[in-house]
Each structure stands twice: as structure tokens, then as C-alpha cells.
């Protein structure tokens with residue numbers, strides 16, 4: 001694509017170069033100048049209706065909307081003149097004239113642009129003696145969103161989102177003049193796969209998240225960049241967790257997920273399925289402690305004992321039956337680093353050939369032509385590249401059912417999602433020792449003899465390779481629940497017990513080894529991945 005012509009201008013005395021067609025507001029951002037705005041959102045069409053972003057442009061008699069005025073050669077823009085500051089104060093006074101004084105009880109407090117800009121640019125004494133207009137207060141407009149019409153400033157970002165992004169058009173502006181209000185189209189509700197994004201685009205507290213409301217004040221939240229593991233798209237997200245002491249939460253836990261901008265993957269958006277998937281992190285069935293099955297029921301144990309038991313079972317099976325007597329079922333839920341360590345340990349060192357990672361899913365899945373993919377695994381591409389070609393899950397289950405597999409090491413999978421429970425029970429029953437390494441207690445975990453509780457994505461660092469072949473990293477936001485451990489630590493303990501040189505437990509170190517050993521990832525490190533990720537080397 002031909003490069004766009006660059007235009008030179010100055011903003012508040014700073015020289016700025018921006019591609020032709022860029023709006024002043026965006027050009028100013030590139031040199032750290034933030035121009036206050038309400039109706040403008042970089043992911044939506046421009047309407048220029050709120051007038052908050054007006055700036056002075058030399059040689060033009062009136063203030064101009066910076067969100068709707070493209071840069072021009074030699075333009076001289078001033079964003080902090082007495083006239084622009086006076087305008088912002090008046091816009092705020094106008095917007096707040098009918099805005100209720102809900103701040104102490106509003107869930108948006110701390111991230112409300114009315115509050116923030118009032119403190120920066122308002123600070124006037126109210127001249128409003130009339131009664132404020134009464135509108136409908138907090139009411140659900142869909143499964144995830146609550147609307148408070150009194151708080152709305154009619155920026156129409158939410159309306160444009162449903163028209164331009166989700167393309168579902170459930171929201172609109174109804175009535176005229178100062179009776180105008182946002183509402184759902186009669187007979188409809190805001191129920192589309194991306195509905196939670198309207199909460200993110202709302203600059204005030206008019207649209208709030210039913211899931212998050214009143215759970216935690218936003219100033220208690222820490223933020224860690226991460227990757228959604230809900231499907232192979234790998235949307236960029238931020239994990240928000242309680243960072244500071246909060247009497248309701250004694251541990252650091254996740255409170256919400258927010259989209260993180262990545263032009264190449266998800267833009268500004270995420271789907272509702274991914275947004276609310278964080279509940280699984282603290283689901284009641286999380287495996288929290290290592291356990292061994294005795295007389296048909298699990299007994300909590302220590303890491304030392306379970307690793308010794310697992311290593312003993314593996315050693316005995318390898319000695320008695322050779323590598324053919326052992327099978328490993330890895331998972332496309334695993335990170336590139338975990339897959340690499342699993343390969344080094346089980347394939348390169350223990351010479352096990354009965355390896356597979358792909359298990360069919362028997363239910364129905366939703367996918368679309370926007371973000372949501374049908375593959376609900378975040379790293380199928382990485383697994384296919386890093387592990388040797390699999391023996392096929394049907395073959396593996398047949399070998400188990402024939403009694404030819406003596407130790408089966410399952411990582412993350414619940415086989416009953418793809419097969420009848422009876423078939424799985426019959427196959428696993430013939431295996432002397434089933435080791436389950438995973439995060440949740442589910443039907444397959446219950447059939448194992450040894451349970452190794454593993455951390456989930458929010459509790460560890462790593463990389464996933466998404467459906468486009470983009471390698472993206474994520475960091476731990478919170479500590480692992482209970483006694484669970486990141487998979488890299490589990491592999492390291494097991495390797496040490498098996499007298500195999502253990503790999504590093506630091507994801508960045510293991511990823512560097514991947515970059516040194518695998519052509520598709522050649523030259524990549526956590527540093528080169530940056531915030532936006534990096535495409536696999538061509539042809540891979």
C-alpha cells in the first residue's frame with residue numbers, strides 16, 4: 001500500500017508530522033497533547049456534536065472541532081488558549097446542568113470523563129437554580145448492561161457502536177430537544193455478542209456493567225496486559241484485579257476484563273463471551289491442591305509426594321513397557337513455552353511417541369466474521385508447530401482401551417466434551433495410572449489417579465500463537481489460587497524427579513529458547529514481541 005503523504009503542523013508550539021487526513025485530535029496525541037472530548041472515539045465514525053474538543057487554528061475566526069478537522073500543511077493549532085479553556089468550561093456547564101449529582105454512588109466514579117474534565121476545566125460555581133430534568137434511572141437494557149438515562153450526555157458513541165461495529169442497531173436517540181434520550185428500540189434488548197463494549201465507550205456513568213457494578217471501586221484496581229484465551233483470535237485484553245487492600249477481598253483476584261487496543265487483532269473491542277469468561281478463574285471447581293486417589297477418593301497431598309508418585313509411575317511404565325507404554329495428551333490451551341517444555345521432557349528426553357493435543361468438541365460453538373472464531377483454543381497454531389504430529393485421539397483412546405497404555409498424562413483436557421463418558425471411563429479404566437495436570441475439577445480430572453493443579457492464564461506468563469500466526473505475550477496479574485502452580489514449574493519439578501535437566505520456569509527464558517531452536521519463531525524474544533505481538537516467520 002502506498003505510504004500516506006505526511007503533513008507538518010504545530011500544536012501548542014510543538015512540531016507534529018501526521019499522515020494526510022489525520023484529525024487534529026489524533027495528531028496532537030502523538031506528541032502527548034490530550035484534547036478533551038466526549039463524542040469522538042477512534043473506533044467509531046465522527047459526529048462532532050459535543051463541542052468539547054474545540055481548538056484555535058491560526059487564521060480561522062472561530063474555534064474548530066479537533067475531532068473532525070483534518071491536519072493541513074503549515075497549520076498552527078492552539079489547544080490551551082483562554083478561548084478554548086472558556087469553551088470547555090461552558091460545554092461542561094451545559095452538560096452538567098441536567099446531570100444528577102450521583103458521583104458518590106456512581107460506579108463510573110474514578111473513570112468518568114465528566115468528573116475528570118470538571119476537575120481539569122470546570123471548577124465553576126453552579127448557576128443552575130432550576131430543577132434538573134428527571135429521567136429513567138438505572139434499568140437493565142440487556143443481559144450485561146444497565147442504562148441510567150439521567151446520566152447520559154448524548155454523545156451517541158453507544159448508538160454508533162451498535163450501528164457500525166456490532167451492526168445490530170438496538171440503540172437509538174429518541175424524542176426531540178432537551179427531551180432527547182438514549183434508549184433501546186421498543187421490543188428489543190441490547191443482546192448481541194459484543195454488547196459489553198458500549199460500557200467501555202460510554203464516557204460517563206450512563207451505561208454500566210451489570211457484572212461489575214458495585215464490586216470494586218476502580219481506584220483499587222491494578223491493570224495487567226494479557227491475551228484472552230477464549231478462542232483462537234487472541235484478543236488483547238487488560239486484566240483488572242484488586243491491587244490495593246479492599247476489606248471485601250483478602251486476596252488479589254480478577255474483577256473484570258477490558259479490551260486493549262491492537263489494530264492487527266481486535267481493534268478496540270472484545271466479545272462478551274471473552275469479557276465475562278474471567279469467572280472461571282475463581283470457579284468453585286478450581287483444583288487448588290495436589291491430590292492422590294486412594295480407595296476411590298482423592299486425598300489432598302503435597303507437591304513433593306504427587307511429583308514423586310507421577311515420576312515413579314512414568315519410570316516403571318518406561319522400564320517395563322518402553323516409551324510405547326506411555327501416552328501424553330497435551331493441549332492447545334497450553335502456552336508455547338509449556339508446549340515446548342512438554343516436548344523437551346516427554347518427546348526428546350523420555351522418547352514418548354504417543355503424543356496428541358487435539359480433541360474434538362461435541363457441542364455447538366458460536367463464531368462470526370468479526371472476532372469470534374470457532375476454535376475455542378488460544379494456541380492450536382502453536383501446538384501444531386511445537387509438538388510432533390500427533391497419533392490421533394481415536395488411536396490414543398483405542399490404545400488405552402486395549403490396555404497398551406500404562407501411564408496416560410493428560411494436560412488440561414476434559415475428554416467428555418468430545419466423547420461419551422462411558423467410552424472415556426472404559427478406556428481410562430485400562431490404564432494403570434492416569435495423571436491429570438489442569439486447572440478445573442471436571443469429569444476427566446475425576447477419572448485420574450494423580451491431580452496436579454495448574455495455574456490459569458491470569459496467574460502465569462507466556463505466549464499464544466493466534467489464528468493469524470501472531471505470537472502474543474501475557475503476564476501474570478494475580479498469584480495462582482491455593483497451591484496450584486504454573487505448568488512450567490510443574491514440568492520442572494517432574495523433570496528434576498525424573499533425573500532430566502529441568503527447563504527454566506521463567507516464560508521469557510523458555511521463549512528465548514523457542515526463538516533459538518524453532519525456525520517459525522526464529523529471533524523472537526519477549527522484547528521483540530512488544531505490546532502488539534509479532535507474526536510467525538513467513539511460510540510457517
Ligand code: FES
Pocket residue numbers: 036037038039040047048049050051052053054065066067068
Ligand atoms: Fe469533537 Fe465531540 S469530540 S465535537
